[in-house]
């Protein structure tokens with residue numbers, strides 16, 4: 001075992017996190033759900049959702065047997081819904097196969113599982129040998145070795161995987177995996193690293209050069225574009241007309257109020273049906289590649305007109321239902337819809 005691994009494990013034994021809910025049982029499914037939730041989300045947020053999800057879907061078979069409409073509410077609020085759709089699909093594949101994949105390639109063949117998540121599942125889920133490269137590991141290694149170059153570029157990523165593989169021990173592999181994630185999450189944090197408490201400080205290159213916050217390096221990104229859209233509150237009494245968005249694309253498979261990105265079309269529909277509408281609040285929702293400015297448009301209609309409006313907007317083939325605000329929050333709508341509803 002390398003000196004790096006020995007020191008990390010000593011630190012982990014005293015200061016690491018040993019009581020996360022998915023660590024209690026060596027269940028690959030529990031680890032899998034946690035890893036998918038943790039892909040874009042911090043532990044403290046995941047903890048609010050994980051228990052509820054596992055209570056409702058305690059096994060991979062239970063998740064596989066559920067419909068997407070049953071799963072979505074348990075992911076609502078975590079965002080990045082493609083993760084949940086992939087998890088649901090992959091659970092069906094595993095349930096059908098009757099067992100969990102037993103090697104790295106087997107895990108990577110499932111929807112939504114990349115090399116690092118597969119490594120975590122080998123290590124933490126199956127307690128076999130696995131190497132990971134999540135955001136925490138990337139940050140620790142680029143700092144410890146003062147690795148120059150954009151950490152999103154393939155040659156830097158390859159270099160990091162090589163270093164991670166060299167450092168990751170066979171003995172106590174799952175402890176090491178948890179330890180390096182914990183180091184990144186609790187000491188070697190993005191903005192305020194606590195180097196004075198770090199077991200790696202004595203030979204950390206970034207620390208020695210007083211350049212800790214310069215790593216991992218990134219090429220300056222061009223700012224994300226902003227797109228405008230209108231969100232239609234087609235209201236009858238206390239209920240609104242909701243549509244289920246197509247599986248592919250933004251908020252795929254989720255129930256949303258009709259979203260229109262074509263202002264000319266919306267104006268045409270307004271005139272065609274003589275709609276008397278009121279503009280409501282505008283909110284900004286950011287995705288990884290663009291910002292969406294969503295403006296609420298309130299209009300009271302009768303049911304027949306609402307369906308005709310939907311058809312004129314080309315959404316007649318999407319599944320539809322009438323829901324009031326409380327009912328809508330139960331079916332797993334995106335956070336942006338919740339905000340608009342709470343106006």
Ligand code: SF4
Pocket residue numbers: 140143144187188189193194195196198199200201204205206207212
């Ligand atoms: Fe990270 Fe600081 Fe530790 Fe280096 S000394 S690994 S920068 S916490």
